[in-house]
Amino acid sequence: GLVGLSLSYALNLTGAQIFWSRWFSNLSNYIISVERIKQFIHIPAEPPAIVNGNRPPSSWPSKGKIDLQGLEIRYRPNAPLVLKGITCTFKEGSRVGVVGRTGSGKSTLISALFRLVEPSRGDIFIDGMNICSMGLKDLRMRLSIIPQEPTLF
Structure with missing residues (x-):
């Protein structure tokens, strides 16, 4: 019983680790995406097409x-x-x-x-x-x- 309970907890712990590692790696991608959007917002307009x-x-x-x-x-x-x-x-x-x-x-x-x-x-x-x-x-x-x-x- 105790061995089965330990294995069950160990498997759940591994799943949680996978979840959190994916979450943190995606978080960094999301932060980079927001920074790129901010860069595009602040791009200056081109000069006029016709003067x-x-x-x-x-x-x-x-x-x-x-x-x-x-x-x-x-x-x-x-x-x-x-x-x-x-x-x-x-x-x-x-x-x-x-x-x-x-x-x-x-x-x-x-x-x-x-x-x-x-x-x-x-x-x-x-x-x-x-x-x-x-x-x-x-x-x-x-x-x-x-x-x-x-x-x-």
Whole structure:
């Protein structure tokens, strides 16, 4: 009798341990989910799609000259700069390869051209127009990118 009672309690104790371990592991997942939802709530709105006072002409961009003037980019306020004071010109009609080690800012430079990330300081001009002050739709509808590994479908 005593052995049977002991085995019965031992089996119930194991079930309780399994229940509490699952509960605590799920609790940490729930806390992470709430933190992610809070992050999404605080995402700043994108700039307007169209800025009526600064619309590019229908032929823009016609040449493809890109000027970067003192471009500085960081991904969050008070985070370290990813691009630091870049000033250069990509001439129209030229082919340019951007190379560098992992984390050197290659993707950030492309993201800045599409205004997926806004400059902390500096300006980006395409054919003489400052893209930082035009609407996102006007900009993104007129630029194209060919990725490193393109997919056609």
